Amino acid sequence: MRFGDRSVGLTWLLVLAVVVASLVGSELADRPPLTNADRVHDLAGDFACPVCQGQSLGESDVPIARTIRTTIRTMVDRGRTDTEIRSMLVARFGEDIDYTPRGDGLVGLVWVLPVLVGGAAVAGVTVSIRRWQGRPTGGSAPGRPVVLGVVAVVVVLAGVLVARSAGDRSAGDTLSGDIRSSTRTLLADAGVASPDEAVSLYSRVLEIQPSNVEALAYRGWSHWRAGDRARGRSDLDEAVAVDPAYPDVRVFRASQRHADGNHAGAAEDLVVLDGLEAPPIVGDLLSASRLRQRIATGLASSGELLVALELLDSGLEARPGAADLLAERGWLLVATRSPELVVRGMANLDEALALDPLDPYGLAYRAVVLSTVVGRPGDAAADLAGFAGLPGQPADLVDLLILVGLLDPPPEDGS
Amino acid sequence: MFVVRARIWVGLLAVAAVGQVAVMERALITRDFTVAFVAEHGSHRTPALFNVATLWSALEGSILLWVLILVGYVVLVARRFRHRLDDPVVGWTLLVLFVVCTFFFLLLAGPAHPFTRFEPWAGYDGPGPNPLLQNHVLMAFHPPVLYLGFVGFTVPFALAMASLATGRLGEGWLLEARRWTLMAWGCLTVGILLGAWWSYEVLGWGGYWAWDPVENASFLPWLTGTAYLHSVMVQERQGMLRVWNLSLLCATFSLTILGTFITRSGVLESVHAFTESGIGPMLLGFFGLVVVTTVGLIAWRGDSMRTVGSIDSPVSRTAAFLVNNLLFGVFAFVVLLGTVFPLLVEAANGDRISVGNPYFERMTMPIGFALLFLMAVAPALPWGGTTGVTIAERMRWPAVAGAASMVLAVGLGSRGWAPTLAVGLAGFSIGGAVRQLGMAVRSRGLRGLVGRSSGGMVVHIGVAVVAVAFACSSAFVRQAEFRFDRPGERAVFAGHELAFGGLTTVELPEKTEIRVSVRVDGRTYRPAISTFPFGGQTIGTPATRSTLRDDLQLAVLAVPDEGSTTTVVRVTVQPLVVWLWVGGAVMAVGTAMAAVPADGRRRRRSAGQAVEGSPEGVTA
């Protein structure tokens, strides 16, 4: 028997050694490398097809599944990690596209409960076995420590397994936090942020992409509006240098130059802008701020009427029905007091009001011209009435009309 | 009097069940479109064999099949106990069976009524069954066999309820319950594997088990049934675990009802699900009734039927079977939790999540390993207990077998600790089972091969083979898509050479089929893609090349159309897939062997003693 014992023991030792060696060998041995196609196959099997009932992305053949697989393939080829691909899919399609439930929160229970139940069951069975055994007979029964040790090992193993799986991923870290947002997202968010936030967002974009012209232009503009004119100027100039064909920066720089008194430079920028295809926001900004008209006025008052007219004409070429530009043109011509030009100016004003009878500038200008220059106060009164009937009256026009005497000044406060 | 009435009721049931199936099959075969079911699912274009199978391809017909099989079992039960029909236990059994029958007939009379009328216009032709179900001959076999299993569990459930109602639990009862459970369990095993095989052949992605809610629904009763088959041996041997076994039987049946509900209610998405219908609420209600009744009976009677347990040593077969039940119980809990968890989360906070393959694989892997290990060791453990040294000696050669198989696996290319360990444990199990078989033959000659324990060993061998096949085919699967433009183009993948041979279009009455010819390692295969005129669905027919070493499956993903001239073929290479089906066959053979009584004496005794037995209070 003793000899038999020893050979049994040796056999088992050998068996254990071979088992460990095989396991280690299977892990360390050369294996065919995981191709990208294999990775795509594994990933596709771990996600659900968004429209099919119960098929995975890999199994399904509907167009959206094929498209998503192509996207996954592209991302894999570009070297993205599994976590990034997972985050992308969950962000686009919702958490239910992922077949692996999260490890945290309520969902994490699905990992935890089986471990708890398993642990409780093991404990229960152990206790039952111990109880049914009554008194252990002799030394054949293993001692309590061994039994408890077995239970502990089982629970720890299970816990490790759960922790490994549960901590694998979480759907929370999608587009925020450490994952770098695309410059596009940053720019879009900056567009609706407060000025300080916007500056920092644009600066982040520029860290990622130093020559991003949109970030440069809008940061320059934000600096300018915040009062930091030097930085604003330099950002805007740099933006123009990087991309002369970028429309938005032209408006900003024109405004900046105008504020600096450099009307000619501002006019230049606007003329360049007219030749570009600008997004609607640029046009809106221009007409709302009446930048062009103000530059033209500045030009005219510094003796550069021709340039001012060219500026307005350039704008009219881009937008033929722009009544406000026509009105301004007429006003500048009339302001010269030269009879020919006054006639042409009146024609412009008439045309402007024909295009838009409710344009406040057209009405006010024509009222002034009719009453003071041409000498037809009666017609002026009609225009005045139209102006007075407008819901919103620009302050500078009201001042102008008061100055000329067509409107009474408002009563003093306190009377 | 009761005896005569019982016979009459059973006879009526049989006539009704067989009659309605006969009528429906006749309507299907003759394409009688005045029956709405046939109008919706039958078609002149469907080949003949599939018309018979069309019965169970849709909801109402599947309930007809269920009722037929259920009534068949009732008839068998009545016949088996024909000399004991006045025994209260038999009476309760039949009563419970009648109640279940009533429920299913109510389904047929109500929401799942198969014989509603339809008025076909001249030249009407039905759409035929779902094209996915027309594709393969296994469609004809998988549902009936699966139902033989599912429905079969009704009988041991009825026996359990009878036992609880009367408070009696005897040796004869035990044998009966075990026998019926074994038969149902065997059919369920084969049914599940047929289903897996069918998915594999038809869906074209190389997958055969997706932890899909419907698949899980069929797997849950299998798990509890397996637990029962083992723990009932403890009850037989030592009189313990009586109430636990009764609970297992009730749980198994409840899970079949729950599974049917999941499959037919649409509450959980699945590729296998039937179209939604109104039977969901009724099934759920019946499930509730079953739960309430069984819980009530066990709560009332359970304590008085218990016996005090006693166990000699933790290193004994009794303890091993306790651990076995523990493992299967946790397994069932994991599968059930994973399946219903999305619903629970949605009910709790409205979020929608999915729980799929990655979860189930990770959670069940350790349980699977533990079960494989136990499967190896437990048969060598004596009931009364032994020492670790004795076991070490007995398991010496099986351990060597396990280690050797691991070395072989690594040598043949197994990489990664999980599949290698699975092979090792499976080798260990097979070694242990062969050892037991060897001992049985040595002591009783060839007759030692039949009977419960030897049959069980063969089943264990089958399980080990399936485990190896499952582990290796999942771990080492390779898949890629290949694009071919011109015949003659070649590709090499995973050690196989593919050559594109061109396309052929075949017009059949029920579909237009485009066959893609691909030459693999010298032989030509023709995966196809078919367009069905009704509904415009396109379904693929994959082609599979199976060898003992690996399977290569070809599926057509895209054929040339006006946008492109490319044919896209998906190639999947998986090792050892065939062994899944071989292992399943071995399990079936083992079950049959286990059903043969080990000796004549026991056979005669059991028929006479039927369900006689002593009332509660029996101690070991």
Added chain:
Amino acid sequence: MNPVRATALAVGIVMLLLIVVFANGDTSRDRMTTHLVGAVAPAVGGVTLDGSTWDLDDQRGRWVVVNFFSTTCVPCIREHPELVAFAAAHAEADDVRLVTVAFDDRPSAVAAFFAEHGGDWPVLTVDTGRIAVDWGVVGVPESYLVTPSGHVAAKVIGGVELEELDDLLARAVAAIS
């Protein structure tokens, strides 16, 4: 209470709770939804049917309706006249721009459809699968309303109607200002 009774009742209660959950289960689960509303609109751009390039980022300052479409989907065909009317109603004020992304469809079919049924706004047909994935579109028709700053204000699954779009637009405008 003896342990058997306690265990049985506990299991019974858990099962009954499960039944309650099942009874409230939604059997008409629709497709997965995206979480784009409120986020920055993903890039949309490419070559339109008439050969010019169009990019969402060039539309800063305007509301944009991005419509995902296919000629083989019946609700898309049904909603098309509503979109035509919408485009016509806003053409003069030019306060909303419209773009169609044709998803999983042949460019020739899309061009033919637009030629026959009208609609002169930009239509993208090439490489639109990628756009669909970026937007998390799983089926057509789907329409998104994008603010002038480039964020997604609203999403409509299924065909839109003229009134619905105008109403959405009005509410979104009010929400911003």
